[in-house]
Amino acid sequence: xxxxxxxxxxxxxxxxxxxxxxxxxxxxxxxxxxxxxxxxxxxxxxxxxxxxxxxxxxxxxxxxxxxxxxxxxxxxxxxxxxxxxxxxxxxxxxxxxxxxxxxxxxxxxxxxxxxxxxxxxxxxxxxxxxxxxxxxxxxxxxxxxxxxxxxxxxxxxxxxxxxxxxxxxxxxxxxxxxxxxxxxxxxxxxxxxxxxxxxxxxxxxxxxxxxxxxxxxxxxxxxxxxxxxxxxxxxxxxxxxxxxxxxxxxxxxxxxxxxxxxxxxxxxxxxxxxxxxxxxxxxxxxxxxxxxxxxxxxxxxxxxxxxxxxxxxxxxxxxxxxxxxxxxxxxxxxxxxxxxxxxxxxxxxxxxxxxxxxxxxxxxxxxxxxxxxxxxxxxxxxxxxxxxxxxxxxxxxxxxxxx
Amino acid sequence: xxxxxxxxxxxxxxxxxxxxxxxxxxxxxxxxxxxxxxxxxxxxxxxxxxxxxxxxxxxxxxxxxxxxxxxxxxxxxxxxxxxxxxxxxxxxxxxxxxxxxxxxxxxxxxxxxxxxxxxxxxxxxxxxxxxxxxxxxxxxxxxxxxxxxxxxxxxxxxxxxxxxxxxxxxxxxxxxxxxxxxxxxxxxxxxxxxxxxxxxxxxxxxxxxxxxxxxxxxxxxxxxxxxxxxxxxxxxxxxxxxxxxxxxxxxxxxxxxxxxxxxxxxxxxxxxxxxxxxxxxxxxxxxxxxxxxxxxxxxxxxxxxxxxxxxxxxxxxxxxxxxxxxxxxxxxxxxxxxxxxxxxxxxxxxxxxxxxxxxxxxxxxxxxxxxxxxxxxxxxxxxxxxxxxxxxxxxxxxxxxxxxxxxxxxxxxxxxxxxxx
Numbered sequence: 080x081x082x083x084x085x086x087x088x089x090x091x092x093x094x095x096x097x098x099x100x101x102x103x104x105x106x107x108x109x110x111x112x113x114x115x116x117x118x119x120x121x122x123x124x125x126x127x128x129x130x131x132x133x134x135x136x137x138x139x140x141x142x143x144x145x146x147x148x149x150x151x152x153x154x155x156x157x158x159x160x161x162x163x164x165x166x167x168x169x170x171x172x173x174x175x176x177x178x179x180x181x182x183x184x185x186x187x188x189x190x191x192x193x194x195x196x197x198x199x200x201x202x203x204x205x206x207x208x209x210x211x212x213x214x215x216x217x218x219x220x221x222x223x224x225x226x227x228x229x230x231x232x233x234x235x236x237x238x239x240x241x242x243x244x245x246x247x248x249x250x251x252x253x254x255x256x257x258x259x260x261x262x263x264x265x266x267x268x269x270x271x272x273x274x275x276x277x278x279x280x281x282x283x284x285x286x287x288x289x290x291x292x293x294x295x296x297x298x299x300x301x302x303x304x305x306x307x308x309x310x311x312x313x314x315x316x317x318x319x320x321x322x323x324x325x326x327x328x329x330x331x332x333x334x335x336x337x338x339x340x341x342x343x344x345x346x347x348x349x350x351x352x353x354x355x356x357x358x359x360x361x362x363x364x365x366x367x368x369x370x371x372x373x374x375x376x377x378x379x380x381x382x383x384x385x386x387x388x389x390x391x392x393x394x395x396x397x398x399x400x401x402x403x404x405x406x407x408x409x410x411x412x413x414x415x416x417x418x419x420x421x422x423x424x425x426x427x428x429x430x431x432x433x434x435x436x437x438x439x440x441x442x443x444x445x446x447x448x449x450x451x452x453x454x455x456x457x458x459x460x461x462x463x464x465x466x467x468x469x470x471x472x473x474x475x476x477x478x479x480x481x482x
Numbered sequence: 483x484x485x486x487x488x489x490x491x492x493x494x495x496x497x498x499x500x501x502x503x504x505x506x507x508x509x510x511x512x513x514x515x516x517x518x519x520x521x522x523x524x525x526x527x528x529x530x531x532x533x534x535x536x537x538x539x540x541x542x543x544x545x546x547x548x549x550x551x552x553x554x555x556x557x558x559x560x561x562x563x564x565x566x567x568x569x570x571x572x573x574x575x576x577x578x579x580x581x582x583x584x585x586x587x588x589x590x591x592x593x594x595x596x597x598x599x600x601x602x603x604x605x606x607x608x609x610x611x612x613x614x615x616x617x618x619x620x621x622x623x624x625x626x627x628x629x630x631x632x633x634x635x636x637x638x639x640x641x642x643x644x645x646x647x648x649x650x651x652x653x654x655x656x657x658x659x660x661x662x663x664x665x666x667x668x669x670x671x672x673x674x675x676x677x678x679x680x681x682x683x684x685x686x687x688x689x690x691x692x693x694x695x696x697x698x699x700x701x702x703x704x705x706x707x708x709x710x711x712x713x714x715x716x717x718x719x720x721x722x723x724x725x726x727x728x729x730x731x732x733x734x735x736x737x738x739x740x741x742x743x744x745x746x747x748x749x750x751x752x753x754x755x756x757x758x759x760x761x762x763x764x765x766x767x768x769x770x771x772x773x774x775x776x777x778x779x780x781x782x783x784x785x786x787x788x789x790x791x792x793x794x795x796x797x798x799x800x801x802x803x804x805x806x807x808x809x810x811x812x813x814x815x816x817x818x819x820x821x822x823x824x825x826x827x828x829x830x831x832x833x834x835x836x837x838x839x840x841x842x843x844x845x846x847x848x849x850x851x852x853x854x855x856x857x858x859x860x861x862x863x864x865x866x867x868x869x870x871x872x873x874x875x876x877x878x879x880x881x882x883x884x885x886x887x888x889x890x891x892x893x894x895x896x897x898x899x900x901x902x903x
Contacts, residue, residue: 101789108786140583142691340586356854367511374508375504378794379793386801
């Protein structure tokens, strides 16, 4: 049967080649958009690792000290801000940080295990960060006053994903995070893991899971970066009206700094808009492209059926049932689709083989491949359905008289 | 001749309405997408108020400091432009201004955010703003650090409703400014002039910006003529080699004034994380490559619609086999037939283009109204129309040529018999 269908397709190879080209390009378009969709859906169902509700973020804009240098006056003022804001009755917990959930910026570094480099993101936070964002510590403990005494090493908390990648099934707490040598050749303080948290996806629901390291920030120390952000967990029921008094308090302490107050919910909404808008635009365009292809394909198949009236009439005359005629037309469409998809898949599969996948994991890739191939089959068969039905209406007597 | 081709085409299109409708749908959709893209590029790049002298201006948008171990790419700092950008040969005027800063104001207890730009007095002389109320602040206002502000129309409405703003006071980011002028909204995509509120440079809360080589500022240079651009760039590049770096982690500085097209090319080609200005180490830019990439993208996008239209055309031609057979039998050459079919197809794409034009205008209006791109005034204009026309013709020829060629090769006998695979 398949052999016979292949022969029929081969007999009209020029026309069919063009149809297959159309199906092939449609597959590529669909695959691209489906991949992004599956990637987002896959990320969305994963745990975020923090609670963004009722968290406000104060961004501090001030003249920055050069990286690695300390501005003691700025540091002590940041400490004062944190203390005073933390005492306001509307604030349940306050912490300083370098970056935060839904922040556009990120702080990244990398480590090597067995020659393979892994990227990780970092944040430098004060002790109450866990309470502000409701982090779940799964092993060991979070930063506390105990760590003031830490000498010769830097205490860090990492996420479970990172613990798995570095330590496998072994115990992560007490382990050392591998580091590259410092760029200026000085030995770095070793980073010793004191605790592991569940997960932490800084860039929100649609972002892929990453490795994450928290460093401990002590504003009481004489040396260190001035924090960029204050994160506040406000009490349930605090309204936007609290913003103005909060701003007034901040400005009273630091009149020559600028502040920006946003809730994490606002940042989350804008993060979602930024992620989804391009995908939606591309999706609408791809949708129209596929609609165009569907209509075009239907038209061409319809025309083909009209042209082959005599051939179909002959088959009917020799006793083929309407069902078999319909099956033949759809079979031919299926054969063409399979050939086009074979080429499409052969090309697309090069991405994982050449390690060009980028942000997409193998699972997402495979799922997208299967989904888009299935969708193309469905589309092609749907386009063939009506022309196939027309073919079954061919009357043998009329067809054989046809000229 | 052409008239009779077109008459014939009309008959053919009328006969198979489904095919014609499907073809028109594909064509108009394709051209809508392309025309909207063209309109956006047009919106970003062509000279228009307040950037009426854009063809004579260069901007310093980007600087890159490199060291042995790391690099720092960002906008230039005030000191870099102030110390090394003055007195360039062929430059009539120059301006230094900050990138827009997102600042809060509390209006009736709720926060409203504004983009605030701090500028010098020259800013208002290089750019050609029309004022709805009052006028710009001057270099003297800047030198004296007067707390004065120019608002755009939307901000005026936010602060004062429908009333006049001139002479009244606004409070943003804890600072109070007196309004001296109101200008129409400037699209956000016009990076140089855009802001909601413009205030003097010297009203910044701290003057530490004056000692920064990197970050937060843009430079604008008005040349006597665009012919001076190469000399200006060369001189600036040379000056960058003499920059006194204040930070021992770095040993070289690369920065060069760019035209808006170069800026766009670099911004897109570089991405946020790639090295030096998306160009070579000397800071030379590649606008040609950028346009080529855009063209390729457009062709790639047209690929699927073209194959679709070719398929539709092929089946339509086969239906007309007997007509072709007759014409061939009476001595029509292959060239004539190809010409006829391509003309028919271009006529069809132009019709689709006309529909596309109307739809594109509607899409642009909807985009503008949606506020998706703040203050964008996207619209059809002569340039976009001409581009649309050109794209329609290219599309028509591309999708008509192959079917026409196939048709011209039909054997008369076979064609008369109504066949051909």
